[in-house]
Amino acid sequence: MATVNIRNVQKRFGAVNVIHGINVDIADGEFVVLVGPSGCGKSTLLRMIAGLEETSDGEIRIGARDVSNLPARDRDIAMVFQNYALYPHMSVADNMGFALKLKKADAAEITGRVNKAAAILGLEKLLDRYPKQLSGGQRQRVAMGRALVRDPQVFLFDEPLSNLDAKLRVQMRAEIKSLHQRIKTTTIYVTHDQIEAMTMADKIVVLHDGVIEQVGAPLELYDRPANLFVAGFIGSPSMNFLDGRIEEGVFRTDKGLVLPLPENLKLSPPAGPLVYGVRPEHIRSTASGIAGTVGLVEGTGSEIFAKLDCGGEEISCLFRERLTIGYGDKLTVSIDPAHIHLFDKASGQRI
Structure with a gap:
């Protein structure tokens, strides 16, 4: 586990500035949700934290390390994507343990970590199946398990529930929050769904047009929105x-x-x-x-x-x-x- 400190981070694509000097401090073990409408810059910011996108300016620190210029593999993070990104020719167990295999971890260690993650996520009976034999919710659990076995300092979630139906989204939302409460790993979660943000977050960062509109606990944003944008975005039905x-x-x-x-x-x-x-x-x-x-x-x-x-x-x-x-x-x-x-x-x- 680790803190994440973002200092004056900017992102430009040519002459277009899409992230305008963002500053956020994320405490060790905190569950932080980046929320905002499409195009606000939340996924771009997450990708910069992950090392999948270069920063144009500013500094990103994970724990004591400045990781701004480190490749993704050296940042000690694990990411769960919207589209699961599972290898179709591999079993559930092989998908979950593949990152450890690439690091040439001991076979017994891989098996132990996979079994532990499977027990946490309720995947014990599915380890021999292939992705095509799983439901959408089960595939997302496997993607979470693949991140979990790496035992990272930070979990990154990029709209992981968008492809699920409404009932399954509610179930998976509860499972992700429950998982965080048990393992206490620092988590940064991106969504455009303010209900997900309100129900899951310890702290919400509301983004709009590449700037932060407000940072605070869910009820703080609900009870005392800083401006019209936050007031209209947080809460359903709208104010x-x-x-x-x-x-x-x-x-x-x-x-x-x-x-x-x-x-x-x-x-x-x-x-x-x-x-x-x-x-x-x-x-x-x-x-x-x-x-x-x-x-x-x-x-x-x-x-x-x-x-x-x-x-x-x-x-x-x-x-x-x-x-x-x-x-x-x-x-x-x-x-x-x-x-x-x-x-x-x-x-x-x-x-």
Whole structure:
């Protein structure tokens, strides 16, 4: 196990700069998730940590060593890819032990490490099978086992669950987190799925256009997003955003809808144009309050998602109580003042 320290790392492809001076400190044994939309630079950053992509500037340290210019084989890392990358002509056991065989490790040591990893991942009965005889989830376990037998200082995961169906993704997500809790190896995990990030990470790094928007624990990002991008990206369904201003102790949207403000709010100097943010789950159905007309209803059994037209403003709501509502129904809702977010419209920063 080891710390990973990234200092002012940049990446340029010709004249195009895709990573803009990133700084991240990852503690020994920490599970860190790099998350962001496609094209934000998260996989490029992971590949630079792995040594599969050269850095244009900056320094990457694994433990006490500066590995910025070391080849991948000398960095003591193990990587799990999205596409499994298993050798089809090799058995599960041979796939898992192949890296050790290349290093000319003793046969008994290889067998011991493979058997230990197979026991951790539930692969004991599959060691003689070939990749074509395995399900997608089993193949991903083999890819994880191949990384595990190397006993690296750092595990790197590059969107490893993207090729799995929804149910299997949930299962594998739990298995990867459980594995980390048992072996405590420093782990860096890339995904575009913010649910994976929220459920798995000790710390999340939110990337956008090659820069870090915010770093923090999952609930820190959820409760106190630094800006509009993080607020909209973290959380599902997405946060409601309404443009307007503070007038006479209330927030008045550009379309005239009056909304409550957080208690003890102090803005100095007086705020200009703002964006009002509230998550759908922090809106409740009440006997009186903000009046709206139901435009969409989606029920999942445990929750009801609805979109309301409130004086020309569309507001998304997530109700956990059982409501009998349908398209065109009238509904009144209230917003929890403790969970209101305000952002400066010009800069996008939280205030």
